[in-house]
Amino acid sequence: MPRPPLRASVLTAAALVTFALAACTTAPAPTPTSTPSLSPADQAAAAAETHLGECVDGFAQLSAADGPSTLDDCPSVSILGSGADITLGTVETLTIEGDDNTVTAGDVESVLWSGTGNTLSHTGADPDVTDLTDTPETNTVHTR
Numbered sequence: 001m002p003r004p005p006l007r008a009s010v011l012t013a014a015a016l017v018t019f020a021l022a023a024c025t026t027a028p029a030p031t032p033t034s035t036p037s038l039s040p041a042d043q044a045a046a047a048a049e050t051h052l053g054e055c056v057d058g059f060a061q062l063s064a065a066d067g068p069s070t071l072d073d074c075p076s077v078s079i080l081g082s083g084a085d086i087t088l089g090t091v092e093t094l095t096i097e098g099d100d101n102t103v104t105a106g107d108v109e110s111v112l113w114s115g116t117g118n119t120l121s122h123t124g125a126d127p128d129v130t131d132l133t134d135t136p137e138t139n140t141v142h143t144r
Contacts, residue, residue, distance in 0.1 A: 113139045
């Protein structure tokens with residue numbers, strides 16, 4: 001019986017050694033990367049940012065710095081800042097934190113002021129009003 005050529009035997013042996021060594025070596029473990037976690041305050045700020053200017057899951061936040069704003073019906077609306085001119089649809093709970101805001105809305109069930117010189121013009125029955133200021137007479141609510 002003829003012997004296999006020496007060259008084929010050497011190549012086969014080299015392949016087996018390479019395979020054996022590859023099976024025995026390990027790749028370096030990947031270095032873990034850390035993802036910074038947000039503090040509860042930062043999480044709240046990020047959540048509020050997602051609601052800025054639109055009603056998401058029944059809540060919207062509007063900023064007076066954004067200029068005149070319009071928002072359709074939304075169960076809960078919070079207005080932050082001063083000097084805003086805002087038009088809203090129907091709102092169950094309206095919170096205004098700032099001064100000299102003019103808000104025109106559909107039906108409003110309740111309003112919370114924590115600023116002065118604000119005006120709410122609405123349709124429907126008068127809302128329940130909570131005024132956290134020392135001068136509640138500066139905030140006005142009237143039916144149109």
